[in-house]
Amino acid sequence: MSTVTYSYSLLANRLRDIDALEGISGLLGWDEMVMLPTGSSDSRGKQKEALAGVIYDKKTDPVLGELLKELHESCAGLNEVEQVNVELAYKNYIRATALPKDLSQRIAALETEGYHAWIAARGASDYSKFAPVLQEWVDISRRKAALIDPSQETYNVLLDEFEKGMTATRIDEIFGQLRVGLVPLIANIKSKGTAPDGSLLRGKEFDTKAQAALCEVIALDLGFDITKGRLDVSVHPFTGGTGPTDVRMTTRFKAMDVTEGLTGAIHETGHSLYEQGRNVYPDWEGLPVSKALSMGVHESQSLLWERMVALSKPFSHYLLPKLQTSFPDLVPTSTTPEALYGAMNLVLFPSLIRVESDEVTYGMHVVLRYEIERGLVEGKIKVEDVPAIWNAKMKEYLQTDVEALGGDAKGVLQDVHWSAGAIGYFPTYTLGAMMAAQIFQAAEAALPNLSESIAKGEFAPLKTWLNENLHCKGSFYRNADELMTAVTGRVLDPNIYLSYLNNKYTDLYKL
């Protein structure tokens, strides 16, 4: 065995240990959200803290640093996958060790302080109570970015944590095109559209136990592997667990709106299928190359199933008989798949709250947040001016008057992200939505009978195609554009997403 090969095997052992410990951490987190008895939270807090300390020590171990430095300087003899592992682990090590202890401690404390300040500010609908926290996060983010990679623009370093290899310049290009296409479509739907009838699925009581049972059937039909995961109910739906061999997915249900539980469950199933599908090659297991490429790519997998599949016409043929069996008094036998499709696809005005918005208006909620957070870290927007800028952009992009509809609480204070310093996260939602449309288009080209299969409830061809073309690629590519090129033949193209929305809603809203 050569020195390089030997060093690499030592590195791989260390990285697999870290991965296993992170799996345990994921399991503790799932347990806390789903199972933990109310009297156990203090002891659980201590267990989590102790484990986090062990993981931190392993990730910042100088011996690991030495190994990485040696392999990063000379990787001759390593194959391509091994080189990717070295590159990714090296980057993770730099991130883990770049910050001095006092800054790391301040960040941990500010996450808690920021959360409480945000809750109080939102309760009072008073942004001025939150502004000092946001100012500190902006200052910390600048300092953090300069320590991690002083050669890069601040926003790029922040973005890279969530969307590997993405740059602000590229997002400007993508979101610029999106804004030009989406703002007039939204205005058109609002002024000229005829909304489908949504009453079939809202405003009456859908038993939540029956909803949970139905969603379990759907998750299994879509391909969730119950021998490598669990389905449970939690207050905030999420997908977690230890990794590909044990994916813990949770959902929640609202009695008065069956669409929320349904689309939420299908969304989380999409995340789960990606997780279960990324563990294919034994020599990748537990190593950085096997991980999800980015938050945006992860979101592309949840949104592909939620929007491209579940909000499509063919899916309503599969869903309708199931809804009629589960809710015979609420979904009459005379209902047509077309009526169900219409009810599933309402554009909701005013579009005030991001998480409650539909697929058409959602994108502009994200563009607005991106423009503001980037302006903040670049010093072009002052913290005290954020609410005024927010409200003006809401009028311009979404024709929504925040001041008249509830002020700061329903405007600038609606999301938790900035309170935890997550600057650079928002763009991943909409990048994911655009990727989903483009990936689905490629799947349609590769699987000529895809619509018919979906209508019949045969989802295996699509799931297998995603497994083989996307899930198993993990983090092998350097960024989402490279992955998109490998999967769809071209870099992310916002026009595919825009045509999808234009065609669908021109037809639905009779524009």
Ligand SMILES: [Zn+2]
């Ligand atoms: Zn998601």
